[in-house]
Amino acid sequence: MAQIMNYSPGSRVTLYLETIDATGILADADYTSHTIDGYHGPTIHRLILPNFQIDGYYPQPMTRFDAGIYYYQFVLPVGAASLGSFFADIDFLDPATDTMRHHAFQILVSAPYGLYSISTR
Numbered sequence: 001m002a003q004i005m006n007y008s009p010g011s012r013v014t015l016y017l018e019t020i021d022a023t024g025i026l027a028d029a030d031y032t033s034h035t036i037d038g039y040h041g042p043t044i045h046r047l048i049l050p051n052f053q054i055d056g057y058y059p060q061p062m063t064r065f066d067a068g069i070y071y072y073q074f075v076l077p078v079g080a081a082s083l084g085s086f087f088a089d090i091d092f093l094d095p096a097t098d099t100m101r102h103h104a105f106q107i108l109v110s111a112p113y114g115l116y117s118i119s120t121r
Contacts, residue, residue, distance in 0.1 A: 011075070013073065013075070025068075028064070039059070041064065043059045047087070083110060088107065089104045089105070090103045
């Protein structure tokens with residue numbers, strides 16, 4: 001199930017990933033013998049835009065903040081074209097089981113003060 005996040009156009013989105021070992025403690029997985037899309041760490045696999053196009057910039061690696069905590073930031077486009085639902089998914093190695101896992105985010109983008117319009121008064 002995807003985690004749902006709400007944003008406005010032009011906002012900076014931050015996606016967090018927490019990895020936990022078998023004892024329940026924050027831990028990094030051992031990526032020495034594993035790569036995900038060529039990266040040795042959790043990776044933003046893809047970003048699906050509201051028009052169902054896949055952003056060609058991905059995959060991209062996440063940044064390690066501390067043991068077992070990773071983040072990735074990007075800025076949403078502005079204007080009416082950015083309204084809708086974005087979908088981002090992360091691939092990572094689970095330190096508890098040493099297996100590949102997947103986590104998804106749904107980013108809902110809505111107009112901050114109502115509908116956008118092409119007319120002005």
